[in-house]
Amino acid sequence: MLDKAGMDALFHGARSQNGFLDRPVAPALLRELYDLVKMGPTSANCSPLRVIFLTSAEARQRLLPALSPGNVAKTTSAPVTCVLGYDTRFYEHARQLFPHNPQMYDGFAGNAAHAQTTAFRNATLQAGYFILAARALGLDCGPMSGFDESAVNASFFADGRFRVNFLCNLGYGDRAKLFGRLPRLPFDDACTLL
Numbered sequence: 001m002l003d004k005a006g007m008d009a010l011f012h013g014a015r016s017q018n019g020f021l022d023r024p025v026a027p028a029l030l031r032e033l034y035d036l037v038k039m040g041p042t043s044a045n046c047s048p049l050r051v052i053f054l055t056s057a058e059a060r061q062r063l064l065p066a067l068s069p070g071n072v073a074k075t076t077s078a079p080v081t082c083v084l085g086y087d088t089r090f091y092e093h094a095r096q097l098f099p100h101n102p103q104m105y106d107g108f109a110g111n112a113a114h115a116q117t118t119a120f121r122n123a124t125l126q127a128g129y130f131i132l133a134a135r136a137l138g139l140d141c142g143p144m145s146g147f148d149e150s151a152v153n154a155s156f157f158a159d160g161r162f163r164v165n166f167l168c169n170l171g172y173g174d175r176a177k178l179f180g181r182l183p184r185l186p187f188d189d190a191c192t193l194l
Contacts, residue, residue: 019177086123
């Protein structure tokens with residue numbers, strides 16, 4: 001069980017960042033991040049998350065035209081921006097990911113809607129692991145959904161196999177750029193015990 005400091009790092013003290021310090025993120029840390037994320041469970045181990053780590057100014061420049069105006073400054077300040085996407089044909093990795101029963105994935109190949117739903121749901125689950133793993137490694141996150149999805153897909157996933165889910169800036173947050181924490185729904189408003 002995590003102690004209070006661990007819980008604060010992942011939840012209570014962690015915040016969505018609006019600006020970042022001028023401090024690079026080591027490529028080895030990005031590898032360590034993915035190595036944690038890949039260990040989280042997905043249905044039938046389908047593992048559809050795909051991540052493009054934009055680490056150079058040139059790479060982020062490709063993304064800027066697709067961003068909502070409010071996301072430009074925070075993205076240009078981040079040392080890394082991640083395009084969190086998903087593989088619509090994840091089932092092609094059946095032998096690698098589900099070797100004891102690769103036929104389990106056969107139903108996805110002929111049913112694009114089922115494959116799409118499964119890929120999106122499980123990649124979103126993995127993206128949640130991504131944020132928690134980044135925080136556990138001492139990184140701050142700025143997840144974003146303010147962007148033109150078609151433009152991001154055209155720029156980074158032109159062949160159509162992969163699709164963007166959302167974006168996430170990574171680095172070391174500038175606490176001076178944080179907004180006050182917004183309220184959350186209490187248990188009784190969000191949960192039901194049956």
